[in-house]
Amino acid sequence: MKTRLFNFHGGVHPEQHKAESNAAPITPMPLLPRYVVPMRQHIGTPARPVVAVGDRVLRGQMLGAAEGYVSTATHAPTSGRVVAIEACAVPHPSGLFDLAVVIEADGEDQSVDMQPLDWRGLDPSALRNRIRDMGLAGLGGAVFPSYIKLNPGAQKIHTLIVNGAECEPWITCDDRLMRERAAELVRGIEIMRHALGCSTVMLGIEDNKPEALAAMRRAAPPEMQVMSVPTLYPSGGGKQLTYLLTGVETPSGGRSTDIGIQVFNIGTAYSLYRAVEIGEPLISRVVTVTGHVARPGNFETRIGTPLADLMAAAGGALPGASGEIVGGPMMGFDLMDLAAPVTKAVNCLIVKNPTLFPPKSIELPCIRCGACARACPVDLQPFEMYWYSRAKNFGHAQSYQLFDCIECGCCAYVCPSHIPLVDYFRFAKGEIWEREREKSSADQARVRHEFKAFRLEREKREKAEKFAKAAEKSKAAGSADAGATPADPEAEKKKAILQAALERAAQARQAVTPKNTDNLPPRVQQEIDEIENRRAEVENRTET
Amino acid sequence: MLAAILVMAAIGLVLGGILGWASIKFRVADDPLVEKIDAILPQTQCGQCGYPGCKPYAEAIASGEADINMCPPGGADGVKRLAELLGVEPKALGEGKEPKPKSVAVIDENTCIGCTLCIQACPVDAIVGAAKQMHVIVADQCTGCELCLPPCPVDCISMQVIKEDVVTWKWRYPIHIMKRVA
DSSP states (O other), rough: OOOOOOOOOOOBOOOOOOOTTTSSOOEOOOOOSSEEEEESOSSSSSOOEOTTTOOOEEEEOOEEEOOSSOOEEEEOOSSEEEEEEEEEEEEEETTOOEEEEEEEOOOOOBBBBOEEEEEEEEHHHEEEEHHTTTTTTTTTOOOOOOOHHHHHHSSOOOEEEEEEOOOOOOOHHHHHHHHHHHHHHHHHHHHHHHHTTSSEEEEEETTTTTHHHHHHHHSTTTTTEEEOOOBBBTTHHHHHHHHHHHHOOTTTTGGGGTTEEEEEEHHHHHHHHHHIIIIOOOOOEEEEEEBBBSSSSSEEEEOOOOOOHHHHHOOOOTOOOOEEESSTTTTTTSSTTTTTTTOTTOOEEOOOOOTTOOOOOOBBOOOOOOHHHHOTTTTTOHHHHHHHHTTTTTTHHHHTGGGGGOOOOHHHHTTTTTOOOHHHHHHHHHHHHHHHHHHHHHHHHHHHHHHHHHHHHHHHHHHHHHHHHHHHHHHHHHHHHHSOOOOOOOHHHHHHHHHHHHHHHHHHHTSSSSOSSSSOOOHHHHHHHHHHHHHHHHHHHHHO | OHHHHHHHHHHHHHHHHHHHHHHTOOOOOHHHHHHHHHHHHHOOOOOOTSSHHHHHHHHHHHHHOOOOOOOOOTTTHHHHHHHHHHHOOOOOTTOOOOOOOOOOEOOOOTTOOOOOHHHHHHTTTTOOOOSSSSEEOOOOTOOOTTTTTTTTTTTOEEEEOOOOOTOOOOOOOOOOBBOOOO
């Protein structure tokens, strides 16, 4: 067995605080009257609701279907009635509301028909579709849809790394999972290996969890390497653990799949086992509740459980509590609203008090000591990024590889001036993303505007051409009329009829010439002649 | 002496020839400055700068005819970037050019009579409809230029400010709490 480890640069040793919550076994949460299931629990496009208000749903029934490629489904945590589909409080640093399906439980907890899957004999693509419809997403915190990660695609995956490091202080949900459910975890890892078709499997666990290490070593088959890694934050970062175990660095801006390695959180392996071998979608996860509460521990919590109820299950906050953190103290965020539910991403709820979590120290000027650069596990220069982020000079901040920052918080942890460095980096990243969004919509608007101008021009031209053609045609028709060539036989016939009628009329006119001067008797003729002679005589006289 | 003059003349001719050839071969067809300015402008095509669109304004800036602080949708940030590009001092936005919050136009479908006047006014073809048919604005394509408002004979178009959601939300600038001296 390979035992050599490759230590990454930097890292810190924050106080562990694991003992508070890792002693008691995982406790199942009691059934609650109300669950709030957000549609956006994963990275990518939110799920599209497929139920309507008033519908009766069963445990494990799909509430939201995967929409688009980077997406996954959401399911009902218990049986009951859909009472609302509306914007609800969600665990998000902004405190903004997001679309969720609210379920009122009927207390029967009736389940849909769950079918195990014979994954060994199944086509990998069908297996992945099943995993998508089961709503699986990475439970380590990034909540990337698992079915995409299980698709090796064009890159060949040779190594599967399962992340059981759990390096953040306070959090112990993966620790308890490994201690109590090692056999199931191993079966979940087997499914991952089958889907990816890789030969090597490595499981990295920090050496502050000896019981979990021992349990996994007992359960794991010989070809699965269970490796103890030194306790050093952030050894549970995907790229850090990859380097620790294999000595291969993930390229800047790339993913571990670029180097043929796929990393999964250990919690995801358990959900995968349940989804495939039991047929149960992702409707629950283990969440640590710790800090300033009466009974810290780990709880098997259904997705959609309001955090207030979860806190109550741990005995509630003790007097003097000063707020809650979702996630770990290094990378988590302050909770705005206890009505927000547990989602797939929520692994820990810490209740703060002023002794454990003193209020933020006053920020002092940077003294250029370089402690942040020594602590950075990604070999960045946080102080440089800080200058430029603070000055809102984002181009320069980006040139110091801002986007390789994993926001682990080591730099802010060691900073003697208490500068909230990560806050600056998050701010800068958000601004840069916003600019990119604006840039792309501006580019789109430019193209559309130019096309409109082109279209108007084209329409004008086409109209002019049409007029020109029509004018030419009428002119051509006029000249044809003047010419001798008979164009239309029908018109010619009409013309002939007309001509005939005209001739008949002329003949008729001639036919009616006065007849009272013809065939006169000789006496009358003589009289007329005399009159004519007299007139001629008179005319002759007047002329002369 | 003569040889030197001839050699120098020959070198001059050869180099001149190369320069002449390069000036034709590597000729820049369009004024790249206009393109660069246009890339900074927000492409709302709203005409608030006094020019009929972003490109004409970019051309006016490039020719020195227009000032750089006439574009309200670009905001102070846009002015700053234009100043950086052109190597001039950034200045405040001009009189009456205060930027408004980003909005999209929305048609009230109960009032719309289907006259197509707004469709003709939209600079980015973001309005769908036909004569005596319902018109609708494609929100993703709408630049918020407000050019569809004046032609509407029944005033059924209104501007709605885009609200922040969990996707467009971003971390705020950290508030400095500096230590008070004494």
